[in-house]
Amino acid sequence: MENQGQGLHARVLESLGPAITSGTYPPGSVLRTDELEERFDVSRTVIREAIRVLESMHLVVSRRRVGVTVRPTEEWNVYDPQVIRWRLAGADRPRQLRSLTVLRSAVEPVAAGLAARLATPEQCEELTRHALGMVSTSRGQQLGAYLVHDVAFHRVILRASGNEMFARLGDVVAEVLTGRTEHQVMFTDPDPAAVTLHVRVAEAVRERDAARAEALTREITAGAMAELDILAP
Amino acid sequence: MENQGQGLHARVLESLGPAITSGTYPPGSVLRTDELEERFDVSRTVIREAIRVLESMHLVVSRRRVGVTVRPTEEWNVYDPQVIRWRLAGADRPRQLRSLTVLRSAVEPVAAGLAARLATPEQCEELTRHALGMVSTSRGQQLGAYLVHDVAFHRVILRASGNEMFARLGDVVAEVLTGRTEHQVMFTDPDPAAVTLHVRVAEAVRERDAARAEALTREITAGAMAELDILAP
DNA sequence: CGGCCAATTAAGTATGACGTTTGAGTCACA
DNA sequence: TGTGACTCAAACGTCATACTTAATTGGCCG
Secondary structure, three states: OOOOOOOHHHHHHHHHHHHHHOOOOOOOOEEOHHHHHHHHOOOHHHHHHHHHHHHHOOOEEEEOOOEEEEOOHHHOOOOOHHHHHHHHHOOOHHHHHHHHHHHHHHHHHHHHHHHHHHOOHHHHHHHHHHHHHHHHOOOOOOHHHHHHHHHHHHHHHHHHOOOHHHHOOHHHHHHHHHHHHHHOOOOOOOOHHHHHHHHHHHHHHHOOOHHHHHHHHHHHHHHHHHHOOOOOO | OOOOOOOHHHHHHHHHHHHHHOOOOOOOOEEOHHHHHHHHOOOHHHHHHHHHHHHHOOOEEEEOOOEEEEOOHHHOOOOOHHHHHHHHHOOOHHHHHHHHHHHHHHHHHHHHHHHHHHOOHHHHHHHHHHHHHHHHOOOOOOHHHHHHHHHHHHHHHHHHOOOHHHHOOHHHHHHHHHHHHHHOOOOOOOOHHHHHHHHHHHHHHHOOOHHHHHHHHHHHHHHHHHHOOOOOO
């Protein structure tokens, strides 16, 4: 969905990263550069650059005389988009989807409240447009088109919040929504109630009603959590 | 507060990173590797490794025949702890503190609610201990000791939430709290009301009262926002 | 048995050579 | 004069190799 292996070091990364995040090399495992050099049939330079990147993601730590050691899971930079992609592609995808959905449930309502205050007229218009797009694609097995509008809607909300930290979660939300459509049940058309909620959020933002926008978004994320059987107090 | 320049590439990073995030090299600027090589008096190997790391943070993009170009701010991996540190150390520290405080206000209450359900007895005990520690250090210019308990308290909440995404925000919160003590007013002792709120959160978690823990934490973060003059609806 | 020293190992750094991409300039032709 | 293809060179990308540094291991000596 984003970059792709241009350059050998990227190719190595796209092989090593998933191998680490998926547990093929569990925490504590030790890799040696010359071994990798041989395995990927590339030069030392390339391996070292890949290792440096993995190190900056806190996936590994490189120490002299010992090798490149995989770090414990708790220390990984789990907000790194690349790490998120690797983990979503791996075995603990369900677990990862839950974590991210909980994060969404915390962030998106607050973002919607802020968006209601700060959204530009253009952003309001975009929101409305995508909400209506969701309505018009919510029936008749148009899940692909529906997803496009859904993702765009949430991206606009996050961006319109005016908070860069929220805005950067757009990719994460996109992954979660895409993952849900691809992997989850979702054989059937989207829940009409959810569609309506999006329309009403767009309305609330347009009318600068922060409290309502937040509350409605909270309903949306609550629905997303329910889909994954996450705690329902 | 974390790693330090062990290795030349790390030294280069600690110089280039802040230079980019602080705007010394604004987006669109172009760096050439051989120029950097000379400026830092290190080999290509070292420069290239540093560049790879900056690239993985989405701070720069390296293209043939053109050089290493600084990317637009919106594309930076603003959740990377190292990027956060660099930006907090730079000129737009106030702006960064606001962004992060808003993020806290979204995440921490939800985390506290989850902690109330999931915290282990040990974590409950830790919470209580740090809350009491805050009480006992809240008077008489013991800001340093107070800060230690404050940071520890919020770390436990985030970790006890059982959500790895939340848990990894512990460092961010620590930076924000530390930054407030160091840079903000805070000449005077901490607000007694805030101290009391922490004690009550610990209580609520201990009593498994998720709604109360969430609401009380929302009050804490609202206070933090008020300190920074962030919107007060 | 314990502490100290040296040998070994694997990462870190430096350097020279070559390959590859691609922007930019040039030149010819319409 | 404008447009097209063609050439050139600048900058990164990759490789191979030699050397340096740090840390672990293990043996030697007290």
